[in-house]
Amino acid sequence: MKKALTNKTVEALKPQGKRYEVRDAYCPGFGVRITPNGRKTFFVSYRYGIDQRRPSIGIYPITSLSNARTQAIAILRDVAEGIDPQYARSRDKLTLREGVEAFITQYAKPRNKSWREAERVLDRELVSRFGEREIEKMTRGDILVASDAAMARGAKYQANRIVSNARKLFNWFLERGIIDVNPLTGIRAPAREKSRDRVLTDDELARVIAACRNMTYPFGPYTLMLLATAQRRSEVTNMRWSEIDFEKRNWEIPAERSKNGKSHNVPLSDFALKILGDVSRFPDCDFVFTTTRRSPISGITKMHRRICDISETNGWRLHDLRRTASSKMAEAGIQLQVAEKVLNHISGSLAGVAGVYNRYHYEPEKRAALESWAEILSLLEASYSCSKGAKNAAHFANPC
Structure with missing residues (x-):
């Protein structure tokens, strides 16, 4: 009516x-x-x-x-x-905690595959401090308190992440009329970032492999799979049995889990298949690496510290294993565009016009590249085992 x-x-x-x-x-x-x-x-x-x-x-x-x-x-x-x-009607009552929840749900999740990292930074650095404060009452100084605290404890990159994620958050508030001015306008990144170039040496690689062999499931096999496939940490973390074709020796990473939004086929070498062959499958659980049988592997930071302690190596991160694999492939004479396809990159030689017109997927070349990389890993492991065995033999022959 x-x-x-x-x-x-x-x-x-x-x-x-x-x-x-x-x-x-x-x-x-x-x-x-x-x-x-x-x-x-x-x-x-x-x-x-x-x-x-x-x-x-x-x-x-x-x-x-x-x-x-x-x-x-x-x-x-x-x-x-x-x-x-x-939000416009309740802007005077909307707290930062509520605003962050809305930002993650409505903006970050649908657009950003790394939304969990944004959520972690905002929750830990801002919501924990100012969660119940009204959004309109947040000031530039409040954000700088959090970023300065990170700088003081030596976490320079974390300080940058605080500012960049907070800037996106308040821009989103501004677009929706929740605030009239973004308090972060004009604020620069607190620290200058330098791209990492860490590549593990042959000796470090051999030590890491040996350390992983001595670690129980899921941490040892998980790290070895990072090495064998040269894929991203998040992709290996969420690896499913249903994505693996043992007959064709392939692992298909679905588009929704791939960083560039495109499905990616990873040929599995003998080295990788041996790792999977030693992993037990749990009933009604599709995750390859899990600590709960209901969710992917967790406790990775603690695991990495343990590997460093056992292998007596330091100064490297799990992502550096991926860079190391790429560098070793280049040393072995593998072409750049093939290595980029293995890593599922769309930059470099496969970006721009070349990427638009070159639709070849390099599957045979990718398989050959990963098999060559597997041979390098196997040789390093064998060489380290022999040298360690020789040292042990010398020690028992001359105990003094």
């Missing part, structure tokens, strides 16, 4: 056997809902994104018709300008 709502018409609306609504002819989307007990509630109906919403504005006569219509017009204006009325 649609009528030109006036004070007289609203007053004259009578309850019926069931709830009914009367829409306003003057303001599309605005109306009043009448319940069987005679309660009259103003509402406004609108669509924001894919969501259909119909929030209540006030109860008549506590809220007057003119006041309710004014609120409805303001809400509809926000929608027309791309501002989420759900």
Whole structure:
């Protein structure tokens, strides 16, 4: 039912056997809902994104018709300008904790595969300090408190991540009318970042392999699989048995887990297949590496420290294994575009026009490259075992 709502018409609306609504002819989307007990509630109906919403504005006569219509017009204006009325109306009461939750759910998750890292940084560095503070009351100094604390403890890259993630967060608030000014405008990264160039030496690789062989499932086999496949940590962490074709000796990483959003086939060498062959499969569990049988492997940071201690190596990260594999492939004479295909890169020689027109997937070359890399790993492992055995033999021959 649609009528030109006036004070007289609203007053004259009578309850019926069931709830009914009367829409306003003057303001599309605005109306009043009448319940069987005679309660009259103003509402406004609108669509924001894919969501259909119909929030209540006030109860008549506590809220007057003119006041309710004014609120409805303001809400509809926000929608027309791309501002989420759900936040614009409650901007004075929205806390940073609530804002971060909305940002992660509505913005980060659908657009960024590394949204968990953004969530971790924001929760640990900002929400833990200022979670209950109203967003409009957050200042530039509040963000700098968190970034300066990270700099003071020597976490320079973390300080940069705090500023960059907070800037995205407050830009999102600004776009939705939650704030009028981004307090981070003009703030530069606290520290200058230098691209890592760490490549493990042959001796370090051999020591790491030996350390992994002496570690139990899932940590030892997991690290060896990082080495054998040269894939990203997140991709190996979430590796599933259902993605592996043992007959064709392939591992298919689905597009939703690949960093560039494209499915990626990883040929499995004998070295990699031997690792998988030694891993036990749990009933009703698809994860290859798991500590709970319900989720992927966890405790990776602690695992990495243990590998460093056992292997007596330091100064490297798990991602450096991927760079090491790429560098060793280049030393072995493997072409750059083949190595990039193994790593699932779309930069370098496969970027731009070349990437658009060159649709060849280099599958035979990728398999040959990973087999060559596996041979290098096997030789390093064998050489280290022999040298260690020779040292042990010399020790027992000359115990003094």
